[in-house]
Amino acid sequence: MGETFKANVIDHFNFWVAVVLMMIGLYAMITKNNLIKKLIGMSIFQTAIILFYVSAGVKDGATIPILEHHAAETEQVEAGEHVEGHPVANHEAHAINPDDYSNPLPHVLMLTAIVVGVATLGVALAVTQVIYKNYGTLEEDEILAKIKAAENDG
Amino acid sequence: MKWVGLIAVLFTGGLLLSAMDDFPNWGDAHSPANASPVSQYFIEKTIEDSGVPNMVTAVLADYRSYDTMFETVVVLIAGIAIMAILRVGNQIPRGARPAPVSAPASVNDDHQDIIIGTTCRLLIPVLQLFAFYVIAHGHHSPGGGFQGGVVLGTSFILAAIAKGLDPALERLPETRYVKIAFVGVVIYSAFGVACLLLGENFLDYGVLSVLLPTIDAAEARSHSMLGVEVGVAFTVSAIMFAIYANLASKGELEGGL
Incomplete structure (x- = not known):
């Protein structure tokens, strides 16, 4: 178990890093109460996916795809x-x-993924700004309490 | 709640890690991803098909140009969405709005800005020149429309951070950057429509060689890639600045951070 496990980690350390980063991002997205912290988690998650793809295109002794x-x-x-x-x-x-030459396809896919990441992050930040303007807070439980209070009033 | 989340995350991560034995080793040149005929084709045939040494640019702007075109549209839509989201319910007439909290006098004092102003005056032209280099040299070195567009947009964002949003918006007002963003998508799709009009598939650049009799199909592909990259750079740079300008001023485009 010990030796094979060590070999597994060493041979796949890029995937281990990607999975651990993904877990950190997912944990932040699920459990954090603050919306900005959730967005940070989303960005960490995206970075994990980008690392996963780019590291899958690496070849030993190969150079950049130019x-x-x-x-x-x-x-x-x-x-x-x-x-x-x-x-x-x-x-x-x-x-x-x-x-x-290392595999160009993951590079291209992740180039576009980075751009989509920026776009989604921008839209998400805009939504959080509007939420803050309407509720005066970015804490999820406080927003839910305010929504419920407004429903009871109405 | 935190425990439920932790258990869910550990379960997901554990599932992925338990499959790790089936993944290819680090740097394996013959892993399924690296040995796939598609990747091999891109590496072997790019120089033959288009004469572009940078395979990433060739795949981005030629083989997968549909993807890139709608990628550009996604960026455009994101920028428009940010403007729309931030301005819903913002239709208070200008006079009725509460006066913006003015910054402390020391911040607005021009004499404090000498170092920042001089640095920016030196840095911004270099940044913009470098952006054009990155866009134009994307065929031969790492670069292209997205990267160069972001650098170009960053130069405007730097101006907005250093000198305030209002002077930056004087240089690049909203009417102008929205136009630039749309022109970028129009440039990109114009290349596709030109191919259609000449009787080929959408974005199949090879046929464009009939427009310039001195070049062959491969060179036509190479030059068309530069053209669509310029379109991408237009949209990306304008939208990057639009995102900053709108987020920094809550969509009101005045005052800023």
Whole structure:
């Protein structure tokens, strides 16, 4: 149990970090009484998901998903001088190896997720501002008490 | 209540952690996500299809351009929603409103602002120039419309924080930033409609090469990506400033923090 568990944690530490962060964010969203603290929890949760995706696209020994195009071109020209008449074979030799570049897809997905995160956070902050204007507090229990009092009056 | 929440969170986390043995190891190049044909295709064919070395930009603005287009629309809608939410029930006539609490005299004193003002005067142009670099160089280095747009919006937010919201809104009033935000989405969709009019699918940029006879389909894709990134940057920068300006002034666009 001990050794396999240790190996599990070391091999998957990125996912462990993501899950622990997610638990922190979820706990804040469920139990915190203050609406701003709930929003902070939501942001932590989003960050956990972003870390999860980006870390899933990591490859050992790979670089960022931007082709080293200038280096590759000059190499091809130089190699082409030596083996003339075999452009196809030459091209094959310098074909792009997917293992050299980390996975671009999670980066793209998380780029858009960050933007959606900013948008949702902005809308949420606007809603909290209106709540504060109408109820004079951001504590959930006080808001509920005020709503109930207003219902009983009406 | 706290205990119920804690138990629910621990249960959820425990479920996820118990499945951890089935997850790929850190850095595994042949994990299902990394070995999927889609990711392999993006890495291998981007340079052939569009000549753009930055795969993230190519995937964002070309292969997944529908996603990015409606992403931009989401940002626009969020900005409009913030303005709408903050102004519901705000229709008190200007004269009847209670006078805003004026800041202490020391804060408004211009002589206190020399360091901040000078720093901002030096910093804001550099920020804006850097934003244009990030937008325009997104094909070859990390960057693009979203990142550059945020930097550009931040430069206006910096002006609003340093000099007050009112001077910043004089430079970029609401009528203007709302227009800029919409123009960004229009630029993006114009590229899609142009492709439609030339007989191809929406946002299939390759066909745009007929408009500029000197470029081939791959170059047309590359240049169109720059075009849509500029549209994204318009919307994102305007909406970033709109979010700050509205949140900082409770939607009244005066006074500010």
